[in-house]
Amino acid sequence: MFSLTKKTIDKLLNSGFADEFDNDLNQKHVVVFSYLVFAISCFSMLVFFFLRQMPFMGIFSLGCLISALIGFRSNCLGDFGRAQLLIPIAKIIQITILSLFYFGASSSFHWVFVNVILYAVVVFRVDQAFSKYLIVVSSTVLFFVCEFLTLKDLYLTAEDQGFVEIITFFSVSFYFSVVVNLVMSRLKSVNRHLRTLAEKDELTGLSNRRKVLADAVNIFADSVINRESCVFAIxxxxxxxxxxxxxxxxxxxxxxxxxxxxxCSVIRPQDEIGRYGGEEFIVIMRDTNLKQAEGVVERIRQSVEDMLIETEQGIIIPVTISAGLASITSSVSRYEEILAQADKGLYIAKRNGRNRVFVQSDY
Ligand SMILES: Nc1nc2c(ncn2[C@@H]2O[C@H](COP(=O)(O)OP(=O)(O)OP(=O)(O)O)[C@@H](O)[C@H]2O)c(=O)[nH]1
Incomplete structure (x- = not known):
């Protein structure tokens, strides 16, 4: 049930975004989420005001709901600039009208608009003239509406005010906790993705040099501690x-x-493989003796020799590999020593004619 809810929310938040790991995604998710919360609050108000037989407020809430849906759609269609601009405007309008009914014009809340007008005049550049005049004109109109409109008869009752206070408190707390959670979980998944990218070789999809050497250190240490045999092949x-x-x-x-x-398809599930660099690969075989490892690498060699690699032009490229193997012995204290021995084995395999496996067993 919980995972279904999470999946649905994820789907809603991701609607319209092609790249799951886009840099701006946090920001876009927050905008989408804000629209969803805005739409839900508008819908609740719509129901509330119609039940209270306050049609003017009901129609106003409907207008807010429509603007929330338009903003949500803009964000999903990729018009992020418009979506980001629309939500503060819609919210300012909503809060102002509500404050009129909640506190009355004498609260002077509407003087906030003077700030908004100055902000828009100073901050928006010439190429953002539309946004600038939209904010200036709407704020000016709202300022005068608040200044001259007297709605004494329509103020909410004390009981309603208490109700609204509680709803507002819980909505705002919920909104911020979800936004923080949203940003944190997005950061976590982006980090995971970056780590995978940092550990993967792009061409082959195998672990890259850094990752396979890190694995080598760990497997070597585990094998020494557990007194197990472990073989490295180059x-x-x-x-x-x-x-x-x-x-x-x-x-x-x-x-x-x-x-x-x-x-990858020939090695065993417990073996590790990575691209060491250029046309060199490392295979690490834990809990394996030299004889078993030789069998694994010989299977790789034979499979590669049997491969039919065809270019786009239909040319078959014959390919073979050579490999050197070495395993942990009592005299080895660092994994680099086994790698060096495996490299020596590879050199001998090449010198002896290539397309063969050489096992360094006598050191
Ligand atoms: N296409 C391609 N070539 C690469 C890549 N990385 C390294 N190389 C090439 O691999 C070649 C390796 O050549 P050498 O080190 O002389 O080895 P070799 O020709 O395989 O000869 P032997 O190892 O002695 O059998 C170089 O020409 C590199 O440019 C890569 O990612 N893609």
Whole structure:
């Protein structure tokens, strides 16, 4: 029930926004949410005033409700400037008319408009003339309406005033708590998204160098503490420069992405893989001895060799890989030492003719 409500609210707040992680989204969400609250409050007032047989106030509330829906629609259609401008104007009008009925013209509340007029004159630039004159004219009209209109007979009763006070207090508290919650949860999800972007290699979709090395540190430490065997493999595409030179850089990118995809599908669920740089990848196999790891990497090698990678022009690119493997031993105290050993193994695999796996077992 709660998750359904949250989903519906999320859907409403996101309506009209293509990019979920747009920078301005917090601001736009707050504007949409403000319109929703505004619309609900206008609707409640509409019902309240019609029940009290105060048609003038009822019609005024209907006008406010329509302006809330127009603003909501503008925001959803992407006209954020208009949506942001409309809501303060509509709210100012609503509060002023309500204050007339609530406190009467003698409250001098309407002198706030003098401030608003000065603000609009000073702040809006020449290219925002429409906004400027809209605010100046509407504020001036409202000022004089408040100054000269006498509505003594229509003031709310003391009982109604108490009711309105309670409703206002809870509405305002609810509004601010939801806005704060909205902004915080948006920030959290944007942070999560940024972290994923910072840890992912864009071309292959694998963990990038920073992430896979961070994983390497953790897995190495866990393996040492638990006295488990752990194997690191460095995998490198053979003659990749030639692939780039022969088929073009785009075809090279395609090869990298497809080989990465294939490696992901061949490794076991508990293994980690990441792009070390260029055409080099790291596979980390926890709780695995060298023999088992050799089996995994040999499977990768065979699968890559069997791949049919086809360019847009229909050319098949033959691809092979070489790999070096090394595992934790009692003499190793840092993960970099295993990586260095795996790199040595890779060098030997290349020297011995490529398209092969070399296991560094004798150090
Ligand atoms: N298309 C593409 N090429 C890349 C990328 N990153 C690195 N390279 C290229 O990969 C090539 C690597 O070349 P080398 O280091 O000489 O290695 P190799 O040709 O694979 O030779 P061996 O490793 O000895 O088999 C270089 O030409 C880089 O420009 C990339 O993201 N996309």
């Amino acid at each position: 995998v490198d595409l053979d003659h990749f420069k030639k692939i780039n030179d022969t088929y073009g850089h785009e075809a090279g990118d395609l090869v990298l992405a497809q080989v990465a995809n294939m490696m």
